[in-house]
Amino acid sequence: xxxxxxxxxxxxxxxxxxxxxxxxxxxxxxxxxxxxxxxxxxxxxxxxxxxxxxxxxxxxxxxxxxxxxxxxxxxxxxxxxxxxxxxxxxxxxxxxxxxxxxxxxxxxxxxxxxxxxxxxxxxxxxxxxxxxxxxxxxxxxxxxxxxxxxxxxxxxxxxxxxxxxxxxxxxxxxxxxxxxxxxxxxxxxxxxxxxxxxxxxxxxxxxxxxxxxxxxxxxxxxxxxxxxxxxxxxxxxxxxxxxxxxxxxxxxxxxxxxxxxxxxxxxxxxxxxxxxxxxxxxxxxxxxxxxxxxxxxxxxxxxxxxxxxxxxxxxxxxxxxxxxxxxxxxxxxxxxxxxxxxxxxxxxxxxxxxxxxxxxxxxxxxxxxxxxxxxxxxxxxxxxxxxxxxxx
Amino acid sequence: xxxxxxxxxxxxxxxxxxxxxxxxxxxxxxxxxxxxxxxxxxxxxxxxxxxxxxxxxxxxxxxxxxxxxxxxxxxxxxxxxxxxxxxxxxxxxxxxxxxxxxxxxxxxxxxxxxxxxxxxxxxxxxxxxxxxxxxxxxxxxxxxxxxxxxxxxxxxxxxxxxxxxxxxxxxxxxxxxxxxxxxxxxxxxxxxxxxxxxxxxxxxxxxxxxxxxxxxxxxxxxxxxxxxxxxxxxxxxxxxxxxxxxxxxxxxxxxxxxxxxxxxxxxxxxxxxxxxxxxxxxxxxxxxxxxxxxxxxxxxxxxxxxxxxxxxxxxxxxxxxxxxxxxxxxxxxxxxxxxxxxxxxxxxxxxxxxxxxxxxxxxxxxxxxxxxxxxxxxxxxxxxxxxxxxxxxxxxxxxxxxxxxxxxxxxxxxxxxxxxxxxxxxxxxxxxxxxxxxxxxxxxxxxxxxxxxxxxxxxxxxxxxxxxxxxxxxxxxxxxxxxxxxxxxxxxxxxxxxxxxxxxxxxxxxxxxxxxxxxxxxxxxxxxxxxxxxxxxxxxxxxxxxxxxxxxxxxxxxxxxxx
Numbered sequence: 001x002x003x004x005x006x007x008x009x010x011x012x013x014x015x016x017x018x019x020x021x022x023x024x025x026x027x028x029x030x031x032x033x034x035x036x037x038x039x040x041x042x043x044x045x046x047x048x049x050x051x052x053x054x055x056x057x058x059x060x061x062x063x064x065x066x067x068x069x070x071x072x073x074x075x076x077x078x079x080x081x082x083x084x085x086x087x088x089x090x091x092x093x094x095x096x097x098x099x100x101x102x103x104x105x106x107x108x109x110x111x112x113x114x115x116x117x118x119x120x121x122x123x124x125x126x127x128x129x130x131x132x133x134x135x136x137x138x139x140x141x142x143x144x145x146x147x148x149x150x151x152x153x154x155x156x157x158x159x160x161x162x163x164x165x166x167x168x169x170x171x172x173x174x175x176x177x178x179x180x181x182x183x184x185x186x187x188x189x190x191x192x193x194x195x196x197x198x199x200x201x202x203x204x205x206x207x208x209x210x211x212x213x214x215x216x217x218x219x220x221x222x223x224x225x226x227x228x229x230x231x232x233x234x235x236x237x238x239x240x241x242x243x244x245x246x247x248x249x250x251x252x253x254x255x256x257x258x259x260x261x262x263x264x265x266x267x268x269x270x271x272x273x274x275x276x277x278x279x280x281x282x283x284x285x286x287x288x289x290x291x292x293x294x295x296x297x298x299x300x301x302x303x304x305x306x307x308x309x310x311x312x313x314x315x316x317x318x319x320x321x322x323x324x325x326x327x328x329x330x331x332x333x334x335x336x337x338x339x340x341x342x343x344x345x346x347x348x349x350x351x352x353x354x355x356x357x358x359x360x361x362x363x364x365x366x367x368x369x370x371x372x373x374x375x376x377x378x379x380x381x382x383x384x385x386x387x388x389x390x391x392x
Numbered sequence: 393x394x395x396x397x398x399x400x401x402x403x404x405x406x407x408x409x410x411x412x413x414x415x416x417x418x419x420x421x422x423x424x425x426x427x428x429x430x431x432x433x434x435x436x437x438x439x440x441x442x443x444x445x446x447x448x449x450x451x452x453x454x455x456x457x458x459x460x461x462x463x464x465x466x467x468x469x470x471x472x473x474x475x476x477x478x479x480x481x482x483x484x485x486x487x488x489x490x491x492x493x494x495x496x497x498x499x500x501x502x503x504x505x506x507x508x509x510x511x512x513x514x515x516x517x518x519x520x521x522x523x524x525x526x527x528x529x530x531x532x533x534x535x536x537x538x539x540x541x542x543x544x545x546x547x548x549x550x551x552x553x554x555x556x557x558x559x560x561x562x563x564x565x566x567x568x569x570x571x572x573x574x575x576x577x578x579x580x581x582x583x584x585x586x587x588x589x590x591x592x593x594x595x596x597x598x599x600x601x602x603x604x605x606x607x608x609x610x611x612x613x614x615x616x617x618x619x620x621x622x623x624x625x626x627x628x629x630x631x632x633x634x635x636x637x638x639x640x641x642x643x644x645x646x647x648x649x650x651x652x653x654x655x656x657x658x659x660x661x662x663x664x665x666x667x668x669x670x671x672x673x674x675x676x677x678x679x680x681x682x683x684x685x686x687x688x689x690x691x692x693x694x695x696x697x698x699x700x701x702x703x704x705x706x707x708x709x710x711x712x713x714x715x716x717x718x719x720x721x722x723x724x725x726x727x728x729x730x731x732x733x734x735x736x737x738x739x740x741x742x743x744x745x746x747x748x749x750x751x752x753x754x755x756x757x758x759x760x761x762x763x764x765x766x767x768x769x770x771x772x773x774x775x776x777x778x779x780x781x782x783x784x785x786x787x788x789x790x791x792x793x794x795x796x797x798x799x800x801x802x803x804x805x806x807x808x809x810x811x812x813x814x815x816x817x818x819x820x821x822x823x824x825x826x827x828x829x830x831x832x833x834x835x836x837x838x839x840x841x842x843x844x845x846x847x848x849x850x851x852x853x854x855x856x857x858x859x860x861x862x863x864x865x866x867x868x869x870x871x872x873x874x875x876x877x878x879x880x881x882x883x884x885x886x887x888x889x890x891x892x893x894x895x896x897x898x899x900x901x902x903x904x905x906x907x908x909x910x911x912x913x914x915x916x917x918x919x920x921x922x923x924x925x926x927x928x929x930x931x932x933x934x935x936x937x938x939x940x941x942x943x944x945x946x947x948x949x950x951x952x953x954x955x
Contacts, residue, residue, distance in 0.1 A: 001839065027840065028843060029839070029840045029842055029948055029952075030842060030843075030948035030951055030952065051888055052847055052850065052888055052891040052892065052895070054840060054843045054844060054847065089611050089612065089615055092608065092871075110886035110887065110888035111871070111874075111886050111887070111888075126831070127844070127847050127851075128824050128830055128831055128833060128844055128847075129824070129833050129840065129844075131831040131832075132830055132831050135831065233828060233832075234617045234828050234829070235829070235831055235832055236832075248622075248623075252622075252623075253657070253662050254635045254657065254662060255623035255628055255631075255632040255635045255636065255660065255661055255662060256635035256636055256638075256639045257622075257623050258618060258827070259617065259618075259827060259828055260617055260621065260623070262615050262617050264617065264623075265621065268622065324611060324614060324615070325611075326614040326615040326617075326620055327614055327620045327621065327622075328610065328611070328614030328620065
């Protein structure tokens with residue numbers, strides 16, 4: 001178990017979600033294993049006793065997340081309600097406990113996968129593995145980040161920003177890392193062998209993570225070679241793709257790619273529509289935040305614009321389309337492929353960004369990063385200020 | 393009450409009378425329905441023989457059935473298994489459960505034994521016990537055609553009438569309560585069929601909340617590659633798993649002597665789709681529609697059937713698999729046990745069965761004639777009689793389904809610990825060991841598996857009690873279903889609370905098995921898996937299961953289960 005504790009702690013730290021030494025991780029099979037000694041062990045033991053679960057992460061979040069969590073928790077009415085796709089699909093809402101006490105936390109964890117305790121951080125659990133706790137921890141951080149910046153933008157536009165919100169915002173933006181930059185070159189196509197494709201995907205996946213263009217280390221990536229589309233498996237981490245890429249027969253002669261990403265249908269259709277061979281999909285934050293910033297008042301769609309939208313929306317020439325994860329009637333597989341042809345990428349409302357390239361991942365990756373940086377600039381322009389990480 | 397009808401129909405075939413039981417609401421909240429509530433009605437009788445007229449045969453629905461709750465058109469059938477001697481049950485789809493609820497019933501308890509072959513017809517007008525002597529020996533297909541129109545029905549075929557220990561009950565033509573020989577309990581009561589026709593509605597506490605909870609589940613289903621993806625079971629049926637099992641080197645081949653079937657690419661779900669252009673069907677109220685039916689009306693085999701009637705028997709004739717499936721369904725036999733018994737026969741006789749031999753032996757089993765009469769007792773009894781018990785790949789006398797446990801150690805543990813003999817569905821670790829949901833686990837490690845299996849058993853017991861399809865739990869969790877339950881019944885509950893009830897359902901079943909003399913010694917796998925490797929390839933080694941590690945994990949399970 002020690003190996004898993006080290007792995008997930010490294011992942012949390014690398015993503016800037018926790019500070020070294022802050023996360024307490026625990027895993028229960030016959031007995032409880034702990035990632036480290038901690039005064040919170042007694043608390044966590046009580047959670048294991050009160051819940052039918054097998055793993056836990058209890059940790060303060062790193063900045064800027066902890067400040068965001070504390071602010072949103074204090075201003076929420078018992079539960080934080082982010083509007084991003086990840087929350088809508090998997091988390092539903094983010095309950096807040098009044099105190100770091102088992103009797104306060106257990107009833108909330110019975111209902112949802114995470115609990116926020118102001119000043120203390122986050123508690124997440126799994127029933128299958130520690131990875132579930134990690135994924136939820138990461139997804140909550142993503143969701144609160146998107147909500148916080150979206151709320152601030154909305155408040156700015158209304159011209160009413162509470163003083164405490166302003167103070168926290170000032171503090172939070174100081175913690176933003178500089179926009180990602182990349183001057184190098186990734187593996188160059190056209191690829192002729194499977195090994196080249198797998199190596200190129202592995203490299204591009206790692207770069208996407210290193211530049212923090214996804215949340216939970218997830219997202220998906222694909223590359224076509226002949227009549228086979230190589231695509232990352234569902235739930236795979238883009239920086240650990242070895243053994244997690246499915247070769248998918250494009251003629252439909254095998255179902256062996258049943259474990260492929262939930263966006264396989266979208267990838268296949270994009271390949272067919274664009275003729276391109278490389279696709280990257282990440283969840284860069286400012287692209288997601290701006291996708292939800294709409295100036296239409298009293299829209300007839302109400303708050304269902306993640307499903308359908310009557311308007312042609314874009315940010316700096318990049319189309320914004322509605323669409324849910326996967327293949328349902330409102331699935332993004334129905335909206336992204338037709339919108340991406342002739343464009344540098346497509347942003348899916350509240351979800352993330354797709355980019356493509358004709359041969360290899362150089363252009364797809366640079367587009368992913370450039371669009372995110374453009375959205376970040378646009379965000380700060382919309383709130384009438386410059387990105388502090390650039391001005392300092 | 394909302395969700396439940398408050399009525400359990402008790403039919404006594406000795407006296408040809410019926411009565412209504414009205415359980416206390418607390419009983420409903422404690423056992424929920426389906427498998428849980430059926431277990432409550434079974435436990436006082438579990439030490440009876442399956443053919444004791446006083447042994448009840450139970451058909452139970454859950455509170456979500458006949459509402460717009462996702463995938464809730466299922467029901468549980470339970471009694472004591474003739475094949476294993478354990479608690480015996482099967483979850484079955486179609487629309488029988490929905491019609492029971494429409495007729496105002498949560499469950500049906502059948503006691504006694506009719507002097508002659510009979511049927512039970514249930515409608516809102518009452519209950520009729522009919523003379524069914526004219527249906528004696530008839531196949532399921534013909535029997536359905538002679539039953540009242542527009543009713544949902546459950547029937548047995550000749551196999552049950554001829555004493556086959558793995559007889560099934562066929563519902564609405566294409567759906568089987570397949571495992572455990574539950575059809576033989578029906579035959580022991582001289583009961584050929586049950587038909588149910590209802591029109592009523594099941595009251596829902598908060599329809600708006602149900603709509604919202606349903607949307608959340610639909611969203612998760614759409615996001616699930618295994619369910620809704622380009623190669624998921626919605627498009628290809630459960631046979632979609634076929635290629636994956638072969639690719640992972642865990643396709644039981646040649647009576648579990650190999651784990652790779654070289655002909656798999658030409659025998660897969662895509663090949664069936666191309667050859668038979670099937671249409672989608674499904675259980676009442678399910679939008680996944682995993683059932684596939686060919687133009688000629690024959691059902692496309694489910695994954696287990698597709699795999700066992702090809703790879704396990706080293707059979708490369710696809711139409712033979714279609715025909716074997718049709719014969720099993722018409723005779724009323726469990727396809728898994730039937731195919732695995734034939735593969736055991738093949739190993740003992742040291743021969744690879746030709747397609748005509750497979751179909752001939754299946755017919756002989758169903759008719760109870762010649763060698764078929766011996767094989768109809770299942771592989772464990774046959775192999776023991778032949779002096780080669782090791783050729784039966786079974787747990788508690790029930791044959792393993794189409795996942796080789798050397799390729800997924802959680803599956804190994806789950807097969808061994810299942811309360812109804814070898815069963816892939818009790819914990820279904822394939823979800824995380826192969827399909828990567830909700831997250832992937834290391835399939836070659838026992839690390840954490842004891843508790844994972846325990847929690848998954850509890851969750852699946854709850855799915856069978858609500859009653860919902862276990863496939864939807866590739867995508868949703870009890871967290872979402874708790875919201876559905878609350879909207880339907882009006883009783884606030886959490887996913888964790890439902891898991892706790894699932895734990896009680898499992899404990900009840902383990903208690904029942906103990907009452908019949910089952911011990912930890914019976915929770916074991918065939919020796920073959922600990923001694924022989926599977927079919928490895930250069931980068932993937934399929935080793936024998938480490939027995940010491942297996943026993944350690946099993947011991948951990950007992951501790952976690954509180955035994």
